[in-house]
Amino acid sequence: MSSELLHNGPALWRQLATGDEDAFRSLFHAYTPSLYASALQVVKQEETAREIVQETFLKVWLNREALAYMDNPSGWLYRVASNLAISQLRKQATEHKWMHSQPFDNTTTNDVLETISFREARQLLHQAIEALPPKRKLIFQLSRQEELSHAEIAAQLNMSQNTVKNQIVLASKFVENYIQKHAGTYLPLFLLLMKKYF
Template sequence: MNKSKHLSDIFLVDQLHVGDMNSFDLIFEKYGNRLYAFAISYLKSNEEAEELVQDVFLKLWENRAKLNRESSLKSYLFTIAYHKMCNLFRQKEQHNKYILSEKVQDEKSVNLEEQIEFKEALNQIDQIIEELPLRQKEIFIKSRKEGKSSKQIAEELQISPATVDNQISAALKYLRKHIPEANIGLILYFFLFL
């Protein structure tokens, strides 16, 4: 029986604050496979996906004392994964630029075309987010990119949590309608936080 499914993230974060290894294991059990699936869908490498998941959980452990129990743990973990993946793609792109400048053609080098497609898709998402009404965009970015909870956003902007949830829901609907079908992986990234 998967015990982690029955424990709230707030409880697990509280236990993590005091250095409880069991809660860390339960968080890994709860989110490890989901993070791996997210990573492998872009990295296409078991080794890189596994390393990325390890890095995410290492950062979680290192920052355990600073975790905000009111913030979404899921959002926190996936945001770390997303940023690490972007950094990895940037590093690979620099590596490929070096290889191209040296006129070295290696079949094992990272597929630059896939990286460019990924970056273009992310830029497309950012452009669609830019089209959102100003307040809705602000709320959406605080929620999805900064990993803040509805309660935190509501307090920060002095509005009700229900208003925050409604604005996020409207933004996600807009994204669903305007993100091309070809970028289904990116669509899933945003909807992991529903």
């Protein structure tokens, strides 16, 4: 853990509790390398380890208000990641019928693990994007998924940058509201849309 995080960590957790996405980003980028390494040691599969990190930070966002009152929120973070890794092993064990040979302890954060999954959230994101009007959908995808600038999108679609910006704002609000309505909670779009986590 960096000295900067040690110094600013408590403040970042408090800011996160208010829904501050910048604080969430800072915590995400600070903890992702070590969480990924820990998960990879357990599950031995890179893609699965990435999914565990994504799932862990989804739980962080969903439980952000409670985290501000914890004495050791980073410890909670690692327990969630550990339980997710163990749950993945349990799933693999069930599939390969050697579950009873593994002494799993999955009791510490069951309440957390029962909330919406990252895959469910991504599915809702896909559904929300598909529900956008065609032109707005294209602009949103070029911006958030292809990571083109407003100027690049405007040039490609022969429209003004202001129009592009307005369409992205409208699309983002629709997608956020759609996910909030169906998931029962607000989720930061950047977590669901980022293609490069590591």
